[in-house]
Amino acid sequence: MSKRPELRPIYSLLTRVQRRERAAEALALTVRVALPAGLMIAAVAVIGARLLMTPIDWTLAAVAPIPVVLAFVAVRRRSLRATARRVDAHYRLHDQLGNAIEFAEHDAKIPEHDPRTREMAELAIQAGANSVGGLAAKPVVRFIVPRPRLLDGLALSLLLAALLLPQRVVELPEDRLATGPEVPDLATDDANHGLDMTRAEPLREELRKLEASKEEEIARISNELLGVLSDLEAGEVDQKQALQKLEELDEQLLEAEAKLEEELQEDPWMMAEGMRELAEDLREHDVMREVAEALAKSDAEEVEKELQELMDKAEAEGGDLKAELDKALQEMERSLARTSKENTGTEKALEEAERELSRQEKNPAEDPEEQERALERKKERLEELQRQADREKAAREKLEQLKELSRQSQGNSQSGGSQEKRKDAQQKLSKGAGQASKQSRQQKQMGEVRDAMDQAKSFVQRSGQNGESQNRRKQQQKNFQKAAKGQKGQDGKPATMLTEGEVGDNPDGVMMGEGQEGQGEGEGEGEGEGQGQQPGQGQGQQPGAGQGPGMGDGSVDALGDPNSTDVKTKNERVDAKQGKGQTRSEVIETASQEGFATESYKRVYRDYKSFAQSAMDNEELPEGHRRRVKRYYQMIQPQ
Structure with missing residues (x-):
């Protein structure tokens, strides 16, 4: 070239x-x-x-x-x-x-x-x-x-x-069922037989995440739960022993929940909601992106570290970084103020509970014991709402304090007093945000451990039922194989065989017999039962009366005696509506007339959560149901 x-x-x-x-x-x-x-x-x-x-x-x-x-x-x-x-x-x-x-x-x-x-x-x-x-x-x-x-x-x-070629199928011998090997004895109580844990894999994955928690008690209980499931899978423990261990862990979890409840001064759900909304609002500011991610994950230590490092860096460099930080702190101030002013409905429920207690005292029940029980319930309800109101008040004060610290952390004054005051406020802000995130993490992970505990109990209980059902199916297969080998009939008649649906009605689970003049009763779908009185032939049994359903040459009426039960019947004619139903265009037209959704999911979530909280405050619900409702709203919260 x-x-x-x-x-x-x-x-x-x-x-x-x-x-x-x-x-x-x-x-x-x-x-x-x-x-x-x-x-x-x-x-x-x-x-x-x-x-x-x-x-x-x-x-x-x-x-x-x-x-x-x-x-x-x-x-x-x-x-x-x-x-x-x-x-x-x-x-x-x-x-x-x-x-x-x-x-x-x-x-x-x-x-x-x-x-x-x-x-x-x-x-x-x-x-x-x-x-x-x-x-x-x-x-x-x-x-x-x-x-x-x-x-x-x-x-x-x-x-x-x-x-178009047909798929080749492996051929089986025609006499496999009749001459196949005997089914070995079932080992229903074999403790060394492990349990299939495939369906429990999502639960174990969740427990592995909780095992890495920075909360020692949560990590310990999660680790022991995993150990119980692993022992059950390996066959080292049976269903009864596994349930006993789960009960012991449940008691420890209840103690941990009670201890956390006593230590908390602020309402954890309000603090968690405040930190979640704060994380959403701070994501819009690039300078606060890492802080927002730590808040969303409830990583208290990371929140305190990232926020303090960011504020120290902004103080040292100044300029655009300081201006962006001040904008983010202003957004933090607005977000915290908005959360602290949200109405949870507790105050209204508290006033209603006080009125109900007053009405109960003024209009007592006729039975003194019933009056005493009613007063006790309403007093307990009032005390519970009062504690909830006090915690929400403390949470609002904490959020207001963080809001004030975020306001004091702003500014560009370089005078000695102002700069020192601003740094002190920044340190308190980072520490306070970390503590709030820690409370949110504790409550969230404690709820997750509780859910995992309930799922583990349910899984272990179902596993026992599945094992019994599997053993019953194996026994039925064994009985059917025994019957399928055939029993030569008498007087040139063909062989008869019957496989029972339930195992244990008789020694073999199979009864072959011939009877005369069976008398039966039937109802519903027309199934009758007969009892032969002639000698029958059992599978290796002595001649005797066959008990239970049987096949014979008697005159059993499958529908039963029509005069045995007096039933009043009435003929009814129903004309079903015919047609193809609404078309898709009609459905869309109806939806457009009634109106489409115009509210954001975040706002709808807040309204529904407030309504649910108010309903729980006004009604008496078991603690387990309250926890499930709170857990539900925690799972569907907008991201």
């Missing part, structure tokens, strides 16, 4: 043309070579999967020809001279570009003593450089998809024929 500057446009044009040549060749080879080859490979893979039971994943090899074709096109070398001739032929330049390249690249072969030849070469080079202006690569090479060929149709037909 010549380095003469006047030839650069020519080389640039030829490079673009070669790129289009590669793309066009790749398209043609993909359609003409890779496509039929891939169809044939896929057909062979499908035939192998249907007839030879090979893995169906082998069909993925059908895409292998495509990268092979693309690699071939990429590594194949192309002649720059041939490309120049192609451009000359397309634009009818009479080999001006090709001659210019040849003379420029073989300039050293022109004799020095032949000025005429050198002058002609320079004229050819100049003519090529002048003719390249306005030329484009796109008209030279066009992308054309090749037409389908007979080979393509044959490859596609082969694949379709392979897909």
Whole structure:
């Protein structure tokens, strides 16, 4: 390639043309070579999967020809001279570009003593450089998809024929049921038989997260819960022992909840809501992004660290960083003020409880014991609401304090007193925000541990029921296998056999017998029961009366005696509504007339949560139900 500057446009044009040549060749080879080859490979893979039971994943090899074709096109070398001739032929330049390249690249072969030849070469080079202006690569090479060929149709037909082949099924011996091996004795009480914990994997995953909690008591209980589930899976403990351990852990969890309840001065749900809304509001400020993420995760230590480092950095650098921090602190001030002023409905519920207690005292019940119980309930309710109101008041005071500290942390004054006061407020703000996040984390994780405890108990209880059901099914299979071997009938009659639905009605669970004149009663769906009085044939049993449902030659009426029960019947005719129902357009039209949702989810969530809190304050609910309601609203809170 010549380095003469006047030839650069020519080389640039030829490079673009070669790129289009590669793309066009790749398209043609993909359609003409890779496509039929891939169809044939896929057909062979499908035939192998249907007839030879090979893995169906082998069909993925059908895409292998495509990268092979693309690699071939990429590594194949192309002649720059041939490309120049192609451009000359397309634009009818009479080999001006090709001659210019040849003379420029073989300039050293022109004799020095032949000025005429050198002058002609320079004229050819100049003519090529002048003719390249306005030329484009796109008209030279066009992308054309090749037409389908007979080979393509044959490859596609082969694949379709392979897909129509039936799937091979492993054949079983016809007499497997009759001559199969005996079912071994069931080990229903085998303590070394582990339990399948597949369905408990989400619960264990949640417990692993809680195990890494920074709260020691929560981490310990979560670790022991995981240990109980692991022992149950390994078969080291049975269902009864696992439930006993869970009860012990439940008592420890109740003590931890009571201790946390005593230590809390502020309402944890209000503090958690305040920190969550604060995290949402601070996400809009880039300077507070890490602080907001820590608040959202309730990472108290990270909140205090990030906030303090940010304020120290802003104090040291000043300028734009300090201005952005002040804006974020103003947003924090507004968010905390908004949360502290939210109405939870507790005050209203407290006033209502006081009125109910007063009415109960003025209008006592006739029974003194009932009056005493009613007064006791209403007093307990009043005391509970009073404690809740006191905690909400303390939470509002805490939020107001944080709001005031965020206001004092703002400003650019560099005077000694103002700067010292601002730094002190910033330290208190970071520490207070960390403490609030810690309270939120404690309450949230304590609720998660409680949910995990309930789920673990439920899972262990269900596992015992599933084990009994599985053993019953195995016993039924054993009985059916025994009966399926056949019992030769008497007097040329065919053999009779019956598999009981419940295990344990008789020693074998199977009764074969013949009886006479069975008397039965039936109702509902018309099933009757007969009791034969003739000697029957049991599976290895002595002759005797067959107890329970049986098959015989008696005159049992499947519908029972129609006169045995006096039932008043009345015929009713019901005309069902016919039609296709509302169409989708009618549903949308009705929705548009009634109005679509116009309120934000965040606002609707606040209204519904306040209503639920008010309802819980006004009604007597078990503590477990209150916890579930609070947990529900915690799970659906807007992110």
